[in-house]
Amino acid sequence: MLKIDKAMDQVTYVSMALFAAIWIVLIAIIVSGAWHFVQTHGFVSSVASFQWDPLQSHFGIGSFIVGSITVTLLALVLAIPGSLALGVLGSRILQGKWQQQFVRFLTVFVSVPSVLYGWWGLTVVVPGIRRLSHTSGYGPLSASIVLALMIVPTFSILSLNALRHVPESYIEGSIGLGASEDQTLWHIILPAARPRIVQAALIAVARGLGETIAVQMVIGGQVRITSLLHPASTLTTQLLTDLPLLPVGVPGHHVLDFMALWLLILMTVIVWLQYRLRGSGT
């Protein structure tokens, strides 16, 4: 019995160590590659440049950083009202077993693979934008809409939990003073849930930032970002596009490490914000 426990412990430790080691190696590869790249091409000049033509040694990734941030933030802005509304519906309007059914319903959408969201974007969003704007329909706006739809289920489940977490005693205090349910929602429940909702938003942002396939299918794949309505790229979609073009060993391959590092940096900022904002909440 004891022996088995010990063995299990050892297995756990070993696999944890292995896991950590793999991560460290992965990050080390990215960082050393990026370091290599920065030494030859410069940090600021690559980030600030919007000219991308790796075969001609133009490694400006500014467009992709701007693309990633724009698409992700716009998706967040689009996702906020709907997610909060669904959160309120699932936590404060529906009761008892309907609440559970509602969460189950949302969970189904969380588990829909991203390629299907991309497919839906291709068949609905892109033609829609095309008709409305008289452009190709491919671009950051379409990507944001698809991404927004993709993060709404996760975001609303997390918001729903945040709202459900607000102590009943606050709500009774407010109602007992004569406030209506609506006033209580706006002045007590939403503010009290805000730290957790912000956290939910950041988790949604992290998901959006990393999303590749669904974005790639509708963003158009041009290397220079000009407007929300014209084809562009993000860090992740461009990584995907240029991997076959710049395999290991080819000069310029290390720009991909640099781009990956930028993704890690943006992710780290999100995680850091999450800790910061959670710390200041109730």
Place this chain on the structure above:
Amino acid sequence: MMKNAGRDVGGAPDIAVRQLSVWYNQMPALQNINLYLGAGQVMAIIGPSGCGKSTFLRVLNRMIERLPSVRVEGAVRIGHFDVFDDHVDVTGLRRAVGMVFQHPNPFPMTIFDNVAYGPRIFGIKSSAQLRKTVEDSLKQASLWDEVRGKMRRNAETLSGGQQQRLCIARALAVHPEVLLLDEPTASLDPVSSAKIEELIVQFKSHYTMIIVTHNLQQAARVSDVVAFFEQGRLIEMGYTQDIFTAPKEKRTEEFLTGRFD
């Protein structure tokens, strides 16, 4: 009532309860309660756990309706409010009938915002007026001296007793006429409890009050009348002195003397 003859009861209303019954999921929690409480009087409700004391308070401001599968029958009148009338102004009723809970429940905001919450909800915007209301209410709740100059602090930094007085101030800020106090000192230390009791005594005749308490001495100290509940029924109600010295019902006597099963 007789006892109040000649006392200034201001706007404090009387409370009349007729044939009140409440069920949770078909299970009776209150059965055929009839009682009358005169304007400006203090009633203490005593009785074993689960006998329906909190339920009774929740009926009076219609908080009971927020619970699922509740059924209420009978009639309750508080001053001019016919509480269960379909056309009654529930917001106005809850404003007039303040409630203080067993566990202090300040909102997660500043001390000032806690007290200003009610007045703001009811549309007061002028900051001078808000400041005056907040100060007056805190003074009334005997908290002003302890928190002046700390208005921007989060209310949750206060001690339990201070939080409870803050909750009283918060209730007073909307100028209620009735105060319902559900075991307001149950979670407090003796010194803080004594302060709350002092307040209740001071408030006497300005507000009609109902206090639920498990502390019989407290009931004896603060109340004019005592109601003894058991298993959802009102067993006995009478002047505090009479109940404590010469209860009419055997069950009451057993409860008061601790010979209760």
